[in-house]
Amino acid sequence: MNTDISSFNQWIEAWNHFYDKEKELVDLDPNAALVSSVSSDGKPNARVILIKDVSQEGFTFYTNYESQKGKELFHNSEGHLTWYSRAQGASIRVQGKVEKINSNLSDEYFSSRDRNAQISASISKQSYDVDSREALDKEFQEFADAHEGKEIKRPDHWGGIIIMPSRVEVWKSRDDYKTRLHDRIVFTQSNDAWIKTRLYP
Numbered sequence: 586m587n588t589d590i591s592s593f594n595q596w597i598e599a600w601n602h603f604y605d606k607e608k609e610l611v612d613l614d615p616n617a618a619l620v621s622s623v624s625s626d627g628k629p630n631a632r633v634i635l636i637k638d639v640s641q642e643g644f645t646f647y648t649n650y651e652s653q654k655g656k657e658l659f660h661n662s663e664g665h666l667t668w669y670s671r672a673q674g675a676s677i678r679v680q681g682k683v684e685k686i687n688s689n690l691s692d693e694y695f696s697s698r699d700r701n702a703q704i705s706a707s708i709s710k711q712s713y714d715v716d717s718r719e720a721l722d723k724e725f726q727e728f729a730d731a732h733e734g735k736e737i738k739r740p741d742h743w744g745g746i747i748i749m750p751s752r753v754e755v756w757k758s759r760d761d762y763k764t765r766l767h768d769r770i771v772f773t774q775s776n777d778a779w780i781k782t783r784l785y786p
């Protein structure tokens with residue numbers, strides 16, 4: 586049965602509808618999405634991340650602020666996220682400003698993580714060259730040994746990034762896939778209001 590995506594009044598209703606269902610349908614990484622950025626010389630780049638929180642404010646994921654994505658997202662404070670559900674034939678595209686989330690929230694999330702993930706986040710100079718796998722493992726082990734029995738604090742270079750939507754597009758395939766007349770509804774922020782429009786597929 587076709588889902589009438591034009592009946593959603595807000596983008597977050599659409600997100601909750603598809604994401605709640607995705608968690609029932611997909612065991613592994615239903616929260617995986619692409620985050621896109623543009624380098625200072627105009628080259629686009631995209632990579633997979635895991636969405637950890639979604640609210641009216643936006644989509645939050647965690648990463649290294651000094652990674653390629655960190656640098657690119659913050660150089661113009663604009664980011665893009667694309668979530669796709671193969672199981673439901675749906676996609677959600679989000680465009681908006683990016684910000685670091687409040688450091689207390691990053692601390693909270695960091696402390697909830699597995700210790701090995703805390704060590705990785707602490708030692709990884711994400712997106713920079715590393716000499717070898719052995720060098721990486723050695724750095725990990727040295728950090729683990731040096732912090733044996735101690736709490737690992739969140740490093741300043743690691744935390745949450747929120748993409749705060751100014752435009753959200755919801756795409757849904759129709760049952761009659763072959764016509765390619767799929768549904769596209771866009772929510773665009775205009776001052777304090779959100780305008781809903783339909784796009785040609």
Ligand SMILES: Cc1cc2nc3c(=O)[nH]c(=O)nc-3n(C[C@H](O)[C@H](O)[C@H](O)COP(=O)(O)O)c2cc1C
Nearest residue numbers: 614617632633634635647648649652653654655712
């Ligand atoms: C399923 C999956 C989930 C991932 N989740 C994250 C994540 O939440 N945060 C992150 O920094 N990298 C994550 N990665 C790794 C990124 O895709 C990427 O390799 C890394 O962040 C470096 O990207 P950059 O060099 O563009 O900054 C994930 C990769 C995959 C395939």
